[in-house]
Amino acid sequence: MRKFKRASTSRVTVGTAVVSLALLATTGCSSSDAAGDAAQAKSVSMEFWGWAPGYDKITAQWNAAHPDxxxxxxxxPSGAKGGYDQMTNALTAGKxxxxxxxxxxxxxxxxVKNALMDITSYASGDTGKYLDWTVAASSAGGKVYGIPVDTGPMALFYRTDLFKKFGISKPPATWEEYAADAAKVQAADPSVAFGTAPQDAYDMAGLTWQTGTSWFGTKGDSWQVSIDNPGTRKVATFWQGLKDKKQVMNNGNAWDPNFDKASEAGKVMTFxxxxxxxxxxxxxxxxxxxxxxxAPMPTWAAGDLTSSNSGGSxxxxLTGCKTPKEAERFAAFLSGNPDAVSTGISVGGLYPASKAGLDNPLLSQGDPYFGGQKxxxxxxxxxxxxxxxxxxxxTFGQVEADYSDAIGTGTYAQATTTVQQKTVDKIKSLGLSVTGG
Incomplete structure (x- = not known):
């Protein structure tokens, strides 16, 4: 899944240091050559690799409307679970x-791996259709390297039946309330976990983002790495406390089989x-x-509404594609066609990056699974x-691998310190300028 708004106020930036990335990454064929090849072809066939639920159905919708x-x-597998390795191996093999x-x-x-093609000339007419920050996150050095599909606004999923059982009248609005509820549940039944502990960089990133800090920044042509920052340390201290008290699951997270088993047995209440x-x-x-x-994601202060984002694609x-114009057309269809957006929402739970998609009727309907809640x-x-x-x-792939390993062998604070240094070292190894904070 990951592992798989008007949000005009939110933004993810790729930073000015991507100029260095642009110097390292050059496309395998020119856009004009590829477009010429496509123009001469009577029909086009392309392959699309991904992992989001519903992409197969959206592809079928495209094919039905575009027989040529x-x-x-x-x-x-998702990128972090081997999908990106498959892509880069295929690029190396010319397949x-x-x-x-x-x-x-x-x-x-x-x-950095020279895996993505500059599609600016094809996408320039489409970028205004998506939330500004998703366009920025899909671009580098003023060039477009992807068509935004979705975002990952975060929230608290909770069991209404178990809240009633343990006398918890409402979902926690703050992390302080979350910890208090966790202690209450443990006192009543130590076998029940109130939530799930962070397992990897995706979890830690989403929780840290809410604090208003960032793991990366730029200054001129140099990357700045600040994974070990006050926000991350706040998150690390909070969850380490719950973990040490055995108030949260430590051997599984959605969608690990351990989590599913615990949920079915009524042994985990939130995530x-x-x-x-x-x-x-x-x-x-x-x-x-x-x-x-x-319910809304708990916040660090009462009355605050600050949330976070996790994921989005x-x-x-990919470099070497002989039909980039047609490829961009498909990408724009996947992200912006009303029927495709509906399929993404209903099958994949994809919260649209498309501005028009945010008005999709499915987003205002009650869901029977969630008791009719909108x-x-x-x-x-x-x-x-x-x-x-x-x-x-x-270098998020490296950050993810290192965080997962470090969390498995030490505390969150120790993992954060370890990943900070390894990330600086990794960026240096790529020939990019970097500082440690």
């Missing part, structure tokens, strides 16, 4: 697809995640229909209160 431009969808799903976090690192988690709950935990609800054209109203509020401070760095 056939797209074949191939399901691959890469034309199109691929790439998360905003990973666009800079894919540029924090993004809008795209909705199909996972509904698909993996069918028997719990009517027992889950969605673009559709990129859950996307919660995500809409979340999306409108995401800090503008987050900067996407050039």
């Amino acid at each position: 431009i056939k797209v074949t969808f191939k399901q691959i 890469a697809p034309c199109l691929a799903q790439v998360t905003y976090n990973d666009i800079p690192s894919m540029l 924090v995640n993004a809008a795209w988690a909705v199909p996972g709950v509904k698909g993996d935990l069918k028997d719990l229909s009517g027992k889950w609800a969605v 673009a559709t990129s054209v 859950i996307y109203e919660v995500f809409k509020q979340s999306a409108a209160h995401i800090p503008t401070t987050w900067v996407v760095g050039p």
